[in-house]
Amino acid sequence: MTSFKNKLDKELGEAPRFSQQLQERILHNVVQQNKQPRRWQYPMVFIGAVVTILFLIVIGPWKQVDLSKHATIIELAQHEVKQFTSAYNWEEDTFKAGRTGWILGQQSYKNDSDTKLIANTLQKAVISKKDDDYYAYRDVWVEFDNRQVVQLKMYLSDEQLAFSDRHTNIFYKVEDADTASAFIALTRKDDKDISFGEMFTFLIIALFLGLLIEIVIRKKFSISKEPKYINTGHQRTTYIVKFIEGAILILMNLYGWFIYIAAICGFLAVAMISSIAIDYYYGREEKRHYISNGLFIMSLVLIIVFIIYFS
Numbered sequence: 001m002t003s004f005k006n007k008l009d010k011e012l013g014e015a016p017r018f019s020q021q022l023q024e025r026i027l028h029n030v031v032q033q034n035k036q037p038r039r040w041q042y043p044m045v046f047i048g049a050v051v052t053i054l055f056l057i058v059i060g061p062w063k064q065v066d067l068s069k070h071a072t073i074i075e076l077a078q079h080e081v082k083q084f085t086s087a088y089n090w091e092e093d094t095f096k097a098g099r100t101g102w103i104l105g106q107q108s109y110k111n112d113s114d115t116k117l118i119a120n121t122l123q124k125a126v127i128s129k130k131d132d133d134y135y136a137y138r139d140v141w142v143e144f145d146n147r148q149v150v151q152l153k154m155y156l157s158d159e160q161l162a163f164s165d166r167h168t169n170i171f172y173k174v175e176d177a178d179t180a181s182a183f184i185a186l187t188r189k190d191d192k193d194i195s196f197g198e199m200f201t202f203l204i205i206a207l208f209l210g211l212l213i214e215i216v217i218r219k220k221f222s223i224s225k226e227p228k229y230i231n232t233g234h235q236r237t238t239y240i241v242k243f244i245e246g247a248i249l250i251l252m253n254l255y256g257w258f259i260y261i262a263a264i265c266g267f268l269a270v271a272m273i274s275s276i277a278i279d280y281y282y283g284r285e286e287k288r289h290y291i292s293n294g295l296f297i298m299s300l301v302l303i304i305v306f307i308i309y310f311s
Helices: 002-012 020-034 041-058 112-123 177-188 196-221 232-254 261-286 289-310
Strands: 081-088 107-109 125-127 135-144 149-157 160-165 171-174
Touching (some): 107 112, 232 261
8 A cells, every 4th residue: 555655646746736727717716706797686676666767757747648638728718727827938939837736847737726827817818919019928737627738828019918829839919918917917026937046056065075975985984985996897887877877868958947846856867876886896896886875865955945946
């Protein structure tokens, strides 16, 4: 037995029993097995949320169906007015009023005295020819108790009041001076026009709070800023998402969707959820998604405050 062992040791020598290549392969397999597998639930939840939000945006207030069926506003005014909203707009080819809670910078009216006033105003309107002296002043969105809706452009000429039905393009004048004056005074009261200063102040506060939250979370969980990207895939994915978000912002600006609360909330939600998903997928070992989660919660609070203040 001893002679056989000595002979075997002589043939094998002191060389390792596994080649360098085999050792590296074994080590690689062990490392791969120790790595936590990627969870598929998180990307699926993200995709579902994005699809749901986009669906809600598509069926939003700008897709409302006009149910007036070519009836004149005088005929529609025979029904009880459920509610109406009014928004300042001097542009002829745009309309900025809509259902309560869906559009920024508009006044909403639901009181009986207000709804009766507009019903009385529309009943006293007569079909007429539009004069060049009239200029567009406001947009008025009216919903009746039978769920019919009408979109009216409000025109003024001195203190004379007129409307144009956007669906039928019929022009109406309100010849009763007292009724016209009362309605004009109502729309001018508590006019909520979003100023540049208010918007700029709100953005500054949002940026400051976002920076403060990021600093606190990084310090509490020891999250380093460097490296900015985990790998090439992380960098490429981030660039693609930012490019898509920029394209969406351009489209929203071209189509005037920034006045719609659903569009603003939908875009911010998609942007924040995509950021959370990317940080979780590529950097959850470093807890990078904690920062995105904190910013998302902050954004929800600011959105609620924004809607309450500017609506």
